[in-house]
Each structure stands twice: as structure tokens, then as C-alpha cells.
Amino acid sequence: MIVLFEFRKLLSLRFIRITFVCLLALNAILCVYSARIPEGELPSDSVDEFFEKYYSSPEEIDEYHEFILDWQREQEKRIFQQHSLGVFNVEIDELPSVYAPEGFSDSLLFDKLYGSIEKIRGYPENIQRVIDKAEDNLAEFRYMNIPDDAYTCRYQRKVIELYSEARDNVVINLEHIRGWNEYFRYDIVNLFIFAVLLAVSSVLFVQEKQTGMMPLVRVSRGGRIRTALSKIAVLLLITAAVVIVFSAETLLIFAFRLGLSNPANAIQALDDYTYSYNIISIGEYLLISLSVKYAAFSLFALMTAAVSVFLYNYALTFTGGLGVYGLNYLLSVLRYLNADSPLKKLNLISVSSVSPLFVRFCSANVFGGCVGYQILAPVAYISLILLFSVICVCKYCIGGEAARFRVSSVFSSVREKAAANFLMKKKHTAANHRLPSLFSAEIYKTLISSRYIVILLALLAVKCLISYSSYQPSKSFSDGVYREYMTTLAGEMTDEKRQYIADERQMINETIARREKVQQEYIDKTITYREYEEYLKKYNYAYSRNELLADIESHAAYIDRLAAEGNEAWFVYDTGWKKLFLSPFDWTLYAALLILFSGIFSSEYYSRISSGGFAQILRVSKKGRKHTFAAKILTSSLISAVMSAVWNIPDIYFISRAFMLPLYKAPIMSLEIFGESRLELTIIGYIVLFYFVRISAAMLFALTMCGMSCLFEKALSATAVVSSFTLFPALLNRSGAEIFGYADYVSFMRATPMLRKGLAAMLIFMMCFTVMTIAVLMFSKRKWCGC
Structure with missing residues (x-):
């Protein structure tokens, strides 16, 4: 009963429904785009017919193939003879197509057919090479007196065992593989599933706290453990439903656009899984992949839910969930991690993709034992799912009123003393009869009374640590020689x-x-x-x-x-300049802006009074409409500009300390990374433009966040919407959908990636986003001011 109630309560949230439908529609659009047949590619039906023809009469196809090969050799011989005589404009005869449709050559069909045949025939030999390499490694380890029970030896023996079994038992059927390669490579769908679950898990435990119903729920029958368990059950059920719906939609679109070949064929028939040791079919792998995805997404949802029971704040929970995703994404792309590192293989991004666990054998050293990740991943994820479920239940049941967001509770006494001193001083000033200005009051409320200042300082400290670790003096010999040459040649x-x-x-x-x-x-x-x-x-x-x-x-x-x-371009030692201008996306600044401004209007709606939100009283008071709205917008503009400037200081300091930044009067095109931009600026001029764009991007982001906070009245909704249209294009662009590069707000916040496309492209993007921000602010002003 409680499970059904929790399920209905979640589905009643318009924000959840809209998020789900929009992302499902966007996934469908991208699936259609990704499942298109490349120009010049043979129609799949024609290839299928040709394979069927080969099944029925292989001798006829082989004979004609030999004829084509002989004809091609004759043509090559004739061309060589003509070239030797000094005749280079040689007309090449063309054979009419017998099997291929009009506009295509038979050789394309033969390439596909005999490429598949060669892959099947060469499979045992390819696997044998893997086995031989493992045996050679094992012999070398024994020669080096490495004990047989050492992990390296255990790994080689495991490789020999598994791949010997695969060599002897895997049977790849000859057929035209359709759809499956493209389907299993399409990882963008995982991004949408993460987004839906982030929205769901951010509100699951927070609703009662934000609406003030938590004390009543907790003292009612079944309001603690049963309610917490019901919420977790609902979360796991919704996760299963979301994974199935998105995966089914993706599969159906790929099947409709490309068709799907026989799922009973061995998984080794797929291009990326030739060296998989698993003796399973494509259909079995499909079911396994759905199960693994479900485990990965369930863990992510529970981790975000665990964040929510500690913070009980929509915006902070949503940002914490983004942080969980970002950390796992970072682990999945770090180049200096070993390919078989647990951090590389067991992060949420890799496991949700599934393929890293199946394309080849990989294992971890568990107390000297060789444990494959296909075994380790389910065990680890099931254990973590249980752990985070227990954390959610325990914290929900024992948290009480202390479970409120009190990140800065340790600073409460300091803040109260500071406020008291401030009031005492006001009594002895001439302005003691005047209330503080709206502007100063908004700054105080945004930074101090909300206690967000502590989070900002923590994120700034993280930013400083990241900059310190990223920009250390180079000890590279190559860079030393490069610096020597460029310093010698410096200038025009x-x-x-x-x-x-x-x-x-x-x-x-x-x-x-x-x-x-x-x-x-x-x-x-x-x-x-x-x-x-x-x-x-x-x-x-x-x-x-x-x-x-x-x-x-x-x-x-x-x-x-x-x-x-x-x-014009000069010789300039540009290592330091490139570090500065190509600095990565500053997620700490992004998170700080997201947290700070998501509640600038929504906090007024959620400050409860007996008849509703405090916004009702505020808006009927003197200067409670236009003046208050203007004060909030001005506050957001000023704070975001200052934050952007402050957040850039660590990069400037550590880069200038670690690297030379010479010849700031040189043309910016002296740096080859700007060779195609055609910017007629000096380096110092580009620095001004660079930071102007960065600060403008932060201000526009903050103002858009403010407007959305007013329109949606909820911090979570505003956070989800703004983070979606600022982060999704960047993630989709990096996932292969390059068309989204023209709407990449991450590149705008970094400045250089957008400016390298040309000043015109950057101005167009800035103007479009500015117009959108103005429109959002106009609608939000109309709503707040009632005019």
C-alpha cells in the first residue's frame, strides 16, 4: 500500500513527467540520427539478398569472384604498362554490376561477404595468438623466477583457460550483421537514463522535508522503516522501468531503421567483441547488458538518494548527483589509469556501458587471486546497492529535525555573533533608523543567511587544489628544449x-x-x-x-x-599560454552558480507561512515587486561576475608560477591553436576578450538560473532545466553527435573552444543566449510583478 502511494506521489510530480517525456523524445531523435545509413553505403536488403544467394549457390559466387579478381589484375597490369610508356591518363574499363543495385559495384558486396568469411575462418587463429602470447608471458615469468601463485601468473593461466575454451566452442555463423553493432555502440541513451534517475532520486526523500510533513509522517504508523523501504522499492522499480523503456525505444528504432540480424549468432560476430571469451549469443548478451545496466543505474539512484537524506535540499541534492556522475565520468576517461584498474572498469559510466566488461578478459588482483570483472562487478554493485539502501533507511529513520541541511551549523554561533555586532554598531550610527537597502539585504540573504557562503568557500578550496595539482612546473625534456628554441627565436x-x-x-x-x-x-x-x-x-x-x-x-x-x-605571427613559447587558454571546464564554478542562484526566488515561495509561501506577503509589501525583482537580478549579476573573476585567479597564479608567459604583445595567431580563428588581436587583447567571455557566460548563466527559479518556483525544477540545456549539448557533442557543438554552453564558459570557431560564431552564440536570458527574465518579471 505504501509502495503504491509513493509511486503515485512521484508520478504526480509534473516535473518528473515532463523530464521523462522530453528525454525520451530527445533520445528518439538522436536514435533516428545515429541509425541513419551513411551516404554511399550499400542497402542492407541488397546485402542480405547477396548473402542468401551465397548460401544457395556458393560455387557460382566463388567463380564470379575469381573472375572479378582476374579482371582487376588485368586492369592493374595494363595501367602499369601504360605508365611505364609515359601514358598516365588511362581509361579504366568497368564491369557491369550483376548482383549490386544500380549505382553500386559488385566489389562492395564481395568485400562484405568475403570479409565476413575471412573473419570466421581467422577466428581460431586470432584466439590462438592470444593464447600463445599468454603462454610466452608465462614462460618468461617462470624464467624470471616469479612464483606460480603470483597474480601475473594466475592472470596468464586464466587467459589460456578461458580463450582455449572459446576457441574450441565458439561457432560464428556466416550472415550479414545488421543493427547490433550500432545498437551496442550507442551509449548516449545512458546519459538520458542517468538524468531521469537523477531527477527522481533528488525528490524521493526530500518532498516531506520541504513541505513540512516530515514530523507528521515520522510519528505515524509505518512512517519510518516501512516508508523508507517503500521509497527504496519504488526507486528500484522506477529504475527498472526507465532502463527498459529507454532501451526498448532505442532497440526498436535501430531495428526499424537498420534492421536486426539473427540474435542467435555468437557475440564474437560483432566487430567490437571478437576477443570476448564469453560463449554466448547476441540475444543472451542483450539480456545480460540490461541486467548490468539496471545494477549500475540502481546504484547511481541510491547514491543520489543517500545524498538527499543528508542534505534534504533539492538544489544541493541535484548538484550532489551531478557530482557523483561527474566523478565517475572523470574516472572513465582518465588516461593515466591502467586499462584494467578497478577505478577504470568499475565506475558507473563503464559498467553502464557494459561493453568494457565484455570486449576482452580483464581482471583485478583480489588478495593475490585473479578475479574477472564480470564476476567482481555484480558482487561489488550488489554490495554497494545494499549498503546505500541501509544508509538511506537508517538516516531517514533516525535523522529527525537534525537531518535538515546544516552544512554550516558549526559556524552558526560565529554568524549569530557577527549579526549581533552588526546590529549593535547600527545603534550608534546616524542610519540606525533606516532599514538596509534591498541590494545589501539580498546579498546578505543570498550568501550569509542561506549559509551557502560555506559551500562556496569549500568549492573555491577544491578549485585551488585542482589548479595546484594541474599546473606544476614541467620537468619534460621536450618542453625544455622547445622553450630554449622559442626563447632564442622569440619575436618576429x-x-x-x-x-x-x-x-x-x-x-x-x-x-x-x-x-x-x-x-x-x-x-x-x-x-x-x-x-x-x-x-x-x-x-x-x-x-x-x-x-x-x-x-x-x-x-x-x-x-x-x-x-x-x-x-602576422611570431615565435612565442606558448606552453603556458595554452595551459591558460585551454584550461578545462570549471565544474566547481558551475556547481557554485547552480547552488547559489537556484533558490534566489524559489526560497521566497518555500518560506512557509500559514496561508502559503512568503512570496505572497513580500509581493504586496512596499517595494516588494519591481524593486525586489531588480535587487535580486542586480545581486545575481554582481555576485556571479565577482565569483567568475575570483575562480579564475587560481589558474592565473599557478600557471604563471609554473610556466613562462612571454610576449603578451605578440599577435594571438602566434599560438597555432588560433590559426583558423583569424582573430586580429594581440595576446593581451585576447586575454581581455577571454575573461570578458568567461565572466559574461557566468553572468548569463546566473541570470537564467534566477529567471527559471522564479518561473518554476522550485529550486530542483530550475536546476534540472538549466543544467539540462547547458550540459546536455556538451555531453552529446562529446558522445559523437557533433551537431550539438553549436549549442555547447560548456565551450562558452571555457571561452577558447568557442572563440577558436571565430569571433562571429561566438557573437552569434552569445547573442542567442542573451536573447533567451532576456526572455526568461521578462517572463519571470511578469510573474513576480504581476504585470
């Missing part, structure tokens, strides 16, 4: 610099070319050891700088090319 191109580069290249080439000759002279004892040692020093110098000088030569050619086009 001159004839002397051209000669320096030419002399350096000549010296390097001559030194490297003399190597064998000098070695032979030393062997013949025609030169002394000291002379040979001197040569080796020169050779090491030349060899180590050979490729690095090529970079300098390439930059010199780049300068000449721009000069021919009427543009």
Missing part, C-alpha cells in the same frame, strides 16, 4: 632566424648521418676514444633535438603561410 620572423634554423637543421642532419662512419672509424682505430666520445655527445644532442626542431620548422612554415595570407 627575420632572415637571421631563418638562417639559425637552417644551420641547426644542417648540423643535426650531418651529425646523425655520420654515425655509421664514425663507428667504423672507431672500430678501425682511426680515431681515439676521446674523439669518439666527443662525437657521441654531439650525436645525442642532435638525435634528441631532431624531432623537436621539426616542430620549430613547422611553426616557421606556419608563420610564412600566415604572412602570405596577410596575417
Whole structure:
């Protein structure tokens, strides 16, 4: 009964329904876009018919294939003969298509058919190479006296065992594989499922607290453990429903657009799963993948729910869920993690994709044992699901009123003393009879009384730590040589610099070319050891700088090319500049803006009085409409601009400390990353533009957040909407849907990725977003002011 009530309560939220429907529709659009047949690709029906023809009469197809190969060899021979006679404009005869549809060549059909045949025939040999490599590694480890019970030896033996079984038992049927490769590669759907579950889990436990019903629910019969368990059951059921609906929609669209081949074929028939050791069919893998996805998404939903029972705040819970997703995404893309690292394989992004667990054998060292991730992942995820379920139940049951959002409770006494001192001082000033201005009151309410200042300081501290760890002085030999060359050549191109580069290249080439000759002279004892040692020093110098000088030569050619086009570029040591201008997306600033401004209007609606929200009283008071609205907008603009400026300071400090930032008067196109932008600015001019765009992006984001907070009256709804249209395009763009690059707000906040497309592209994007922000503010003003 409670489960049904909780389920109906969630579905009654318009925000949840709209989010689900919109994301389902967006997924359908992207599926249709992703499942398109590339231009010039053979129609799948024609390929299927050709494969059927081969099944019925393979001798006929093989004979005609041999005829085509002989004909192609004759054509190549004739072309070679004509070229040898000096005739290069040779007309090539074309065979009429027998099996391919009009406009296509039979050779395309034969490539697909015999490519599939070759893959099937070569499968045992490919797997045997894996086994042979493992046996060689095992023999080498034994030669090195590594114990047989060591993890490395256990891993090699496991590889031999599993792949030997796969080699002997996997049977790949010859057929045209349709749809399955594209379906299993389509990971964008996972992003939409994460978003829906983030919205659901953010409100599941918070509703009662925000509406003031928590004390009543907790003292009622079954209001603690049974209610908490019911909420978790509903969350798991909704997770299952969301995974099934989105996956089914995706599968149906791919089936309709591309068709699906026989799911009974072995999974090794798919392009990405050739080296999978699992003896399962494509259909079985489909069911397994849905189960694994369900476990991953359930864990994410419960982790977000666990955040909510500690914070009981919509905006903070939503931001915390985004943080959980962001951390897992970071673990999935970190390059310096070992490919088989548990952090790389067991994060939510990798597990929800499923394929990283199945494309090949990978394992973890568990107390010296070799445990495959296909076993470890379910065990770990089921354990974590149970753990976070227990955390949610326990915290919900024992939290009481202390479970409110009290991140800054330790600072309460300090804040109260500061407020008391402030009031005491006011009594001794001439302004003691005047109320503080709306502007100062809004600043105080936004930062101090809301206690968000503590979160901002914490995020700023995280930002400083990230900048400190990211921008350490380079110890790279290559960068040291590059800095030496660029410092020597710094400035405009001159004839002397051209000669320096030419002399350096000549010296390097001559030194490297003399190597064998000098070695032979030393062997013949025609030169002394000291002379040979001197040569080796020169050779090491030349060899180590050979490729690095090529970079300098390439930059010199780049300068000449721009000069021919009427543009100017210099020699500039640009390592530090590139670090500054290509700094990554600042998620700490994004989170700070999201948290701070999501409640700037919604807090008025949720400040409860007997007849409803406090906004009703505020709006009928003197200056409670236009003046209050203007004060909130002005406050948001000022705070967001200051925050953006402050958040950029750590990057500037640590980069300038670790790297040289020379020649700020040089043209910005001296940095090759701006070669296609055609920006006629100096580096210092670009710095001004760079930070202007960044601060503008932060201000527009904050103002849009304010407007949405007023329109939706709920922090969670405003947070979800704004984060969706600012983050989704970036994530979709990085997932392969490049068309969303034109609506990428993340690139706008980073500034350089947008400016590299050209000043016009950046201005168009800024104007469009500004117009949208103004429209949102106009609607929100109409709602707040009632006019």
C-alpha cells in the first residue's frame, strides 16, 4: 500500500513527467540520427539478398569472384604498362554490376561477404595468438623466477583457460550483421537514463522535508522503516522501468531503421567483441547488458538518494548527483589509469556501458587471486546497492529535525555573533533608523543567511587544489628544449632566424648521418676514444633535438603561410599560454552558480507561512515587486561576475608560477591553436576578450538560473532545466553527435573552444543566449510583478 502511494506521489510530480517525456523524445531523435545509413553505403536488403544467394549457390559466387579478381589484375597490369610508356591518363574499363543495385559495384558486396568469411575462418587463429602470447608471458615469468601463485601468473593461466575454451566452442555463423553493432555502440541513451534517475532520486526523500510533513509522517504508523523501504522499492522499480523503456525505444528504432540480424549468432560476430571469451549469443548478451545496466543505474539512484537524506535540499541534492556522475565520468576517461584498474572498469559510466566488461578478459588482483570483472562487478554493485539502501533507511529513520541541511551549523554561533555586532554598531550610527537597502539585504540573504557562503568557500578550496595539482612546473625534456628554441627565436620572423634554423637543421642532419662512419672509424682505430666520445655527445644532442626542431620548422612554415595570407605571427613559447587558454571546464564554478542562484526566488515561495509561501506577503509589501525583482537580478549579476573573476585567479597564479608567459604583445595567431580563428588581436587583447567571455557566460548563466527559479518556483525544477540545456549539448557533442557543438554552453564558459570557431560564431552564440536570458527574465518579471 505504501509502495503504491509513493509511486503515485512521484508520478504526480509534473516535473518528473515532463523530464521523462522530453528525454525520451530527445533520445528518439538522436536514435533516428545515429541509425541513419551513411551516404554511399550499400542497402542492407541488397546485402542480405547477396548473402542468401551465397548460401544457395556458393560455387557460382566463388567463380564470379575469381573472375572479378582476374579482371582487376588485368586492369592493374595494363595501367602499369601504360605508365611505364609515359601514358598516365588511362581509361579504366568497368564491369557491369550483376548482383549490386544500380549505382553500386559488385566489389562492395564481395568485400562484405568475403570479409565476413575471412573473419570466421581467422577466428581460431586470432584466439590462438592470444593464447600463445599468454603462454610466452608465462614462460618468461617462470624464467624470471616469479612464483606460480603470483597474480601475473594466475592472470596468464586464466587467459589460456578461458580463450582455449572459446576457441574450441565458439561457432560464428556466416550472415550479414545488421543493427547490433550500432545498437551496442550507442551509449548516449545512458546519459538520458542517468538524468531521469537523477531527477527522481533528488525528490524521493526530500518532498516531506520541504513541505513540512516530515514530523507528521515520522510519528505515524509505518512512517519510518516501512516508508523508507517503500521509497527504496519504488526507486528500484522506477529504475527498472526507465532502463527498459529507454532501451526498448532505442532497440526498436535501430531495428526499424537498420534492421536486426539473427540474435542467435555468437557475440564474437560483432566487430567490437571478437576477443570476448564469453560463449554466448547476441540475444543472451542483450539480456545480460540490461541486467548490468539496471545494477549500475540502481546504484547511481541510491547514491543520489543517500545524498538527499543528508542534505534534504533539492538544489544541493541535484548538484550532489551531478557530482557523483561527474566523478565517475572523470574516472572513465582518465588516461593515466591502467586499462584494467578497478577505478577504470568499475565506475558507473563503464559498467553502464557494459561493453568494457565484455570486449576482452580483464581482471583485478583480489588478495593475490585473479578475479574477472564480470564476476567482481555484480558482487561489488550488489554490495554497494545494499549498503546505500541501509544508509538511506537508517538516516531517514533516525535523522529527525537534525537531518535538515546544516552544512554550516558549526559556524552558526560565529554568524549569530557577527549579526549581533552588526546590529549593535547600527545603534550608534546616524542610519540606525533606516532599514538596509534591498541590494545589501539580498546579498546578505543570498550568501550569509542561506549559509551557502560555506559551500562556496569549500568549492573555491577544491578549485585551488585542482589548479595546484594541474599546473606544476614541467620537468619534460621536450618542453625544455622547445622553450630554449622559442626563447632564442622569440619575436618576429627575420632572415637571421631563418638562417639559425637552417644551420641547426644542417648540423643535426650531418651529425646523425655520420654515425655509421664514425663507428667504423672507431672500430678501425682511426680515431681515439676521446674523439669518439666527443662525437657521441654531439650525436645525442642532435638525435634528441631532431624531432623537436621539426616542430620549430613547422611553426616557421606556419608563420610564412600566415604572412602570405596577410596575417602576422611570431615565435612565442606558448606552453603556458595554452595551459591558460585551454584550461578545462570549471565544474566547481558551475556547481557554485547552480547552488547559489537556484533558490534566489524559489526560497521566497518555500518560506512557509500559514496561508502559503512568503512570496505572497513580500509581493504586496512596499517595494516588494519591481524593486525586489531588480535587487535580486542586480545581486545575481554582481555576485556571479565577482565569483567568475575570483575562480579564475587560481589558474592565473599557478600557471604563471609554473610556466613562462612571454610576449603578451605578440599577435594571438602566434599560438597555432588560433590559426583558423583569424582573430586580429594581440595576446593581451585576447586575454581581455577571454575573461570578458568567461565572466559574461557566468553572468548569463546566473541570470537564467534566477529567471527559471522564479518561473518554476522550485529550486530542483530550475536546476534540472538549466543544467539540462547547458550540459546536455556538451555531453552529446562529446558522445559523437557533433551537431550539438553549436549549442555547447560548456565551450562558452571555457571561452577558447568557442572563440577558436571565430569571433562571429561566438557573437552569434552569445547573442542567442542573451536573447533567451532576456526572455526568461521578462517572463519571470511578469510573474513576480504581476504585470
